[in-house]
Amino acid sequence: MKSWKWKNGNGENQANENHTKNHSKVHEETMDGFTGDFHTDSERIKQQLSPHSDVHFRYFYLGATEVPAMLIYVDGLSDKDVIEKHIMKSLMTDFSEQHSKEANIEAGRISLDFIINKLLPASEIKEIQNISDLVSKVLTGWAALLLAGESDIMIIGTAKGMKRALEEPSSEALVRGPRVGFTESLSDNTAILRGLGETSDLFLTKFQVGKTSKKELVIAYVEGIANPEIVEEVKNRIQRINIDYVPESGYIEQLIEDNYLSPFPQIQNTERPDRVMGALMEGRVAILLDGTPFALIVPVTLSMLLQSPEDYYERWIPGTLIRLLRFFAAFISLLAPAMYIAFISFHPGLIPTKLVMSIAGSREGVPFPAIIEALIMEISVEILREAGLRLPRPIGPAIGIVGGLVIGEAAVQAGIVSPIMVIVVAITAIASFAIPQYSVGISLRFLRFIAMFSAALLGLYGIILFMLFLGSYLVRLKSFGIPYVSPPAPYRLSDWKDFLVRMPLFMMQSRPKMLQPKNLKRKD
Structure with missing residues (x-):
């Protein structure tokens, strides 16, 4: 008893205070x-x-x-x-x-x-x-x-709500595939998932998030396929969310991701029900929040974020070629300005003689080094891109295209940048539009500037060091326990059937081993 009093000060006062609190709590519950x-x-x-x-x-x-x-x-x-x-x-x-x-x-x-x-x-x-x-x-x-x-x-139950008609997703346009996208109504979204296939194994578990203003959230997974450990981890992270209000699934994405300091998204967001259903049948877990058309998919890998549902709707040869083109576009988007800076500033001898003479002639009179020249154009393009997104839809694309042409031509005429620099920046911008996930595009745009500074300091050696650091970081990054760069690391030969090359459907008889699904075989 003495030790209790010593730890808490006056024991009698503490006991009386606890008794008063308990009494007031009971009184509040009774009055409620x-x-x-x-x-x-x-x-x-x-x-x-x-x-x-x-x-x-x-x-x-x-x-x-x-x-x-x-x-x-x-x-x-x-x-x-x-x-x-x-x-x-x-x-x-x-x-x-x-x-x-x-x-x-x-x-x-x-x-x-x-x-x-x-x-x-x-x-x-x-x-x-x-x-x-x-x-x-x-x-x-x-x-x-x-x-x-x-x-x-x-x-x-008389809640009416305000619903909009089912429309094609505006953020993920496809040439071939379903034209139905998620809406802001959670009940409509779960009904869309149910309607994609008749199965009793699709489980929808409901949660409430938000302390002051509560919203409903649903975790979707296929029982008998999804790894129970992944499902349980998703539920635990959802239950640990402690925030007053969750207006959009982007809040959920940031609150449950593995590494908040990473420039790469560790959770995929999508408006497409077919993409969500395809992920569920692989053994992944989907998260749907009331009030937003964007569903979340976990766990994800970097290669998955560069793929599109259209890869599977086309025959395997054109699907593979389009996928390889998309990976190449991501490489261009990340390294094209850095390669230009490295070759111009440090390694002009590696460029063919006629081409280097042409570049030197076009750069005659330009007062800035290549890094400053690239920064001027890249920052201008990023500002135009952001302005095009915020402007009204009828004039946004026109302002972005016309603004880029006008600024580029004016900069060349004024002798601020060279024509070859305008070409490099234009190719980089076009390549970034080929990336299907907007969040991945933002990550590559951020890393592009780091690559440019590395090239300005050490040339090609700087780019090589940048890629080594980036590769070592990605190998250690995980999404809900799954390696982010799988299947290359750790190496799984069976999962390469749906990596760079999209093999014919009859050959992809197994689900991704990296997810450790309960049922590995797609076919009996």
Whole structure:
């Protein structure tokens, strides 16, 4: 006892303080519950919800009885047609004599079971016991029904929501493939996934994220294929999220990724249901958040982020060639300006004589070294690219293209940059557009500047050192325990069938071994 007092100061004061806290907590829980007195409960509910001007309180009597009731709903979020035609009409209609005993009308009250089972034609009805739950449900579109003499309150699923039509994803355009993309409605998105194939193995586990403003989140995986350890790790990371509000899946992506300092995305985001379903059938896990059309896929690899669903819709030879072209475009996007700087500043002898004479002639009169010249053009292109994204859609692309042409031509005429530099920057920008994932494109644009400075310091040796450091970093990077550069490292020959070369479909009979799925074979 003495040691307890020594650790906590005055033991009696601490005990009294704990007792007071426990008593106040019990008192708050008691005050949060309903009393069963209609007048008292209705006033307490109004006191909690009256500051919200869009909350409506509708008083009425049940049927031809004198039993008072109150319906609470939010204008705009709750479906008024459902409230008027299915709830109010059912509750205010006179009960027939054959139900008088079943209704148990006595002492100014009506049986709650009779209301639920006989009167209300609603698919979602829950009973709640405290005001805090009532407030949170009403403010998300549910309607609450308070009956005289009942200590429980019914909440009825009347949430209407604001939905848009199914459209083609604007961020992931394809020549061939499904034209349906996810929407902002979580129920619509889960229904789209269900509709892609008839299977009872697709499991959807629901969570709530956000402390102050709660939103629903669903984890999707295929039971019997997905590695249980990966599924459990995803659930644990979701449950550890501690933030007041999650407006978009980008918040989830940043809160559950392995390394927040990495320039590379360790979680894939997509608007395409076919991409999500393909990933689920490989043994990956998808995360869908209410209020955003972007789903998340984990775990991912770098090669996966450079692939497109269209690779599988075309025959394997053109699919492979397009994929190889995409990998080459990523290489150009990363290293083209750095290679130009290295050759011009340090290794002109490696360039053919006629070409080096042509480049030297075009650079005559340019007052800046190659690194400054490249930085001027690259920063200008990045500003134009960002401006094109923020401008209204009808004029955004035109401003980006025309602005680039005008600035490039004006810079050449003024002698600030050389024509060959404009060509290099233009090729780099075009190559970056061939990358299917916008987030990967941002990463390569960031690393491009590091490669340029490395080339300006040490030439080709600087580029080689940059690539060595980048390669060693990528080998150590993981996404939910899966090596980021797999299958090259660690080397798995079977997974190379869907890496640089997309083999014919009949040859890809196994799922990726790096995911360690429960069922490795795609075919029996």
